[in-house]
Amino acid sequence: MFVSTALCCAIAVLAANSATVVAAAARAGLEVPAPVAVPVLRVLEIACPDRYADLTLAQLLPTGVHGRQQRFVPNAEQLHNARRIVDVVARRGMPPYAAVVALATALQESTLRNLTVAVDYDSLGLFQQRPSAGWGTPEQLIDPVYATEAFLAALEHKVPNYSSVPLWEAAQATQVSAFPVEYAKWQEQAAHLTLALLAE
Numbered sequence: 001m002f003v004s005t006a007l008c009c010a011i012a013v014l015a016a017n018s019a020t021v022v023a024a025a026a027r028a029g030l031e032v033p034a035p036v037a038v039p040v041l042r043v044l045e046i047a048c049p050d051r052y053a054d055l056t057l058a059q060l061l062p063t064g065v066h067g068r069q070q071r072f073v074p075n076a077e078q079l080h081n082a083r084r085i086v087d088v089v090a091r092r093g094m095p096p097y098a099a100v101v102a103l104a105t106a107l108q109e110s111t112l113r114n115l116t117v118a119v120d121y122d123s124l125g126l127f128q129q130r131p132s133a134g135w136g137t138p139e140q141l142i143d144p145v146y147a148t149e150a151f152l153a154a155l156e157h158k159v160p161n162y163s164s165v166p167l168w169e170a171a172q173a174t175q176v177s178a179f180p181v182e183y184a185k186w187q188e189q190a191a192h193l194t195l196a197l198l199a200e
Contacts, residue, residue: 052198060100060191063166066184078112086197088148103190105171108183116142
């Protein structure tokens with residue numbers, strides 16, 4: 001069962017009695033000098049709304065749908081791999097749309113199958129990432145969690161505004177495919193998968 005982790009916000013408040021803070025630090029095993037007379041800051045954590053709750057399909061397609069769409073019914077293995085991608089996105093605290101981009105990319109590259117035997121030169125894994133292009137070792141790239149982490153890190157680095165550009169452009173800037181617009185045909189399926197997996 002997928003459980004999204006609620007993000008927390010930090011709020012700083014003045015502690016009227018600095019001895020309270022000193023005592024808390026001591027309990028945490030920190031060495032603290034003698035209490036000071038001036039007020040100090042204490043950090044409290046409060047729960048913030050879960051960005052994965054109450055999502056709509058429209059929110060997962062922020063730039064609209066480009067071109068004709070393609071769909072298929074994923075089998076158990078493909079659903080398992082899709083779930084792992086969404087799990088990594090949530091663990092990294094990224095917007096839900098990052099899962100849509102990642103799923104659409106994996107749908108195009110491998111139809112959500114973990115390619116453990118190299119295809120198209122040395123491409124491997126869910127995203128057909130190539131060891132020779134610096135994505136990682138063959139052993140790393142056939143680990144769906146590692147492959148997803150690598151894809152998302154590259155997405156954030158290369159396309160920091162990925163939520164505001166067409167999905168195929170974000171995927172292409174990350175992957176550098178010979179067929180860049182092909183990612184677009186999986187937008188709707190990726191969005192529906194994301195919505196279903198986050199609702200589990």
